[in-house]
Amino acid sequence: MKKIIYGLLATVAGVVLLFSYRTSLDAVAPAASTGGTTRNGTSTGSSGSTSTGSTTSAGSTASGSTSTSSPSSSASASASSSSLKDGSFTGQAVDTRYGPVQVRITVSGGKITKVSVPQYPTQSFRDQQINQQAVPTLVSETLSAQSAKIDMVSGATYTSDGYLQSLQSALDGARA
Amino acid sequence: MIPAGQGRTVRTAGVMGTVASIHVIAADGSREHRAVLAAIDACFDELRDVERVFSTFRDDSDICRLRDGLIEADEADARVAVVRAACVDAKDSTGGRFDAWRRGWFDPTGYVKGWATEHAARSMLAPLLGRAGIDAVGINVGGDMQLFTAAESAWLWHVGVADPTRCGEVSATMEVRNGAVATSGTAERGAHIIDPHTNAPVLGVASATVVADGLELADLWATTAVIAGFDDLSWIASPGVRSGLVVSSDGRVRRWANGLELTASDRSTAAPDALPFAVRRGA
Numbered sequence: 001m002k003k004i005i006y007g008l009l010a011t012v013a014g015v016v017l018l019f020s021y022r023t024s025l026d027a028v029a030p031a032a033s034t035g036g037t038t039r040n041g042t043s044t045g046s047s048g049s050t051s052t053g054s055t056t057s058a059g060s061t062a063s064g065s066t067s068t069s070s071p072s073s074s075a076s077a078s079a080s081s082s083s084l085k086d087g088s089f090t091g092q093a094v095d096t097r098y099g100p101v102q103v104r105i106t107v108s109g110g111k112i113t114k115v116s117v118p119q120y121p122t123q124s125f126r127d128q129q130i131n132q133q134a135v136p137t138l139v140s141e142t143l144s145a146q147s148a149k150i151d152m153v154s155g156a157t158y159t160s161d162g163y164l165q166s167l168q169s170a171l172d173g174a175r176a
Numbered sequence: 177m178i179p180a181g182q183g184r185t186v187r188t189a190g191v192m193g194t195v196a197s198i199h200v201i202a203a204d205g206s207r208e209h210r211a212v213l214a215a216i217d218a219c220f221d222e223l224r225d226v227e228r229v230f231s232t233f234r235d236d237s238d239i240c241r242l243r244d245g246l247i248e249a250d251e252a253d254a255r256v257a258v259v260r261a262a263c264v265d266a267k268d269s270t271g272g273r274f275d276a277w278r279r280g281w282f283d284p285t286g287y288v289k290g291w292a293t294e295h296a297a298r299s300m301l302a303p304l305l306g307r308a309g310i311d312a313v314g315i316n317v318g319g320d321m322q323l324f325t326a327a328e329s330a331w332l333w334h335v336g337v338a339d340p341t342r343c344g345e346v347s348a349t350m351e352v353r354n355g356a357v358a359t360s361g362t363a364e365r366g367a368h369i370i371d372p373h374t375n376a377p378v379l380g381v382a383s384a385t386v387v388a389d390g391l392e393l394a395d396l397w398a399t400t401a402v403i404a405g406f407d408d409l410s411w412i413a414s415p416g417v418r419s420g421l422v423v424s425s426d427g428r429v430r431r432w433a434n435g436l437e438l439t440a441s442d443r444s445t446a447a448p449d450a451l452p453f454a455v456r457r458g459a
Contacts, residue, residue, distance in 0.1 A: 154336070157320070
């Protein structure tokens with residue numbers, strides 16, 4: 001059991017720099033949907049979850065497009081649920097080409113729900129700048145702009161008419 | 177979070193075929209209210225003036241008169257030469273993916289909005305931060321924004337990225353103190369972005385969002401990202417680009433920050449024995 005956890009932590013430490021930022025890691029917990037890729041259930045092990053064929057914007061007509069493989073993710077989720085114990089686990093600091101990285105994971109319900117980096121590497125990692133990178137966090141569930149406490153919405157340029165239907169219009173109206 | 181209506185001044189105005197929204201966040205909104213409103217008006221005025229010079233929908237704009245041979249380049253507004261030089265650089269830095277001369281004449285329409293918004297915001301809105309009680313100021317023109325926050329303030333702008341496949345929802349959020357966020361895509365106005373290399377409308381990308389220091393760059397690269405396509409992220413380490421995401425027409429998402437793609441959401445590469453999120457072993 002411990003072996004699995006610490007092997008996991010070492011592996012995670014090796015890749016954590018790919019994510020660069022804690023917030024983005026929080027966003028990739030198993031329950032997080034990948035922003036419209038698949039809307040499958042939160043790793044209940046059912047691989048038959050249907051993805052709604054994502055329709056596209058005006059101008060193109062892709063429909064019923066298949067989602068990326070849900071079998072692999074659900075398989076891994078069920079595998080992990082049988083081997084991971086709930087709790088928080090902190091790995092040893094691992095030297096990477098970016099400097100030492102130490103990872104902490106939180107397991108809940110047999111799934112990794114959070115990955116964080118208690119010790120940031122200092123060399124060529126530049127916390128200050130990284131913190132200003134504004135890493136996009138994928139929204140994990142249907143979320144209205146209001147509930148997310150969003151100040152501004154970025155999107156494809158709306159026309160003057162389109163503004164009236166836009167999220168930004170709602171925000172402006174709510175706060176004018 | 178500053179409560180709605182308290183300490184947040186919001187004004188909107190129609191410019192450049194869309195709507196500009198300016199938000200000013202102030203712990204005490206009443207104290208400097210007159211100065212805030214004056215700055216907002218000045219910013220809107222500058223955007224309208226840029227539109228007067230650059231609009232391709234007005235026959236009397238400098239750009240249209242240049243196109244029609246009614247004036248020479250040296251007779252045009254001085255800002256035309258500035259934007260022309262920037263467009264030369266943009267064509268070069270994007271490897272020709274952005275090309276203001278695609279139509280056979282100088283049409284900087286795809287460039288002017290970001291450029292003008294950043295410059296108007298820097299000159300008219302940013303100076304408000306020096307005033308007592310003002311935490312932050314931001315402008316959003318048709319979904320592209322430039323945001324400022326006072327150094328001593330704890331304020332964070334919470335920015336949502338509109339979901340291009342589901343109207344009225346957001347697909348991602350991000351936090352920005354100072355910087356710009358631009359999104360290009362086909363969600364609002366259909367396939368209107370043309371690949372200069374093929375002269376055909378771009379279809380593979382539903383929307384591309386780029387965070388950069390300034391909106392001039394963010395807007396340029398968001399447009400370029402749509403043209404480059406979902407499979408090509410070779411440009412994300414370009415100077416000034418901080419982070420972003422691109423959504424394909426069939427709903428797939430790729431994200432990056434600091435020149436590195438974030439592969440965590442890419443379940444398609446997950447091996448059967450992989451963790452619930454995809455991990456690149458030995459990376």
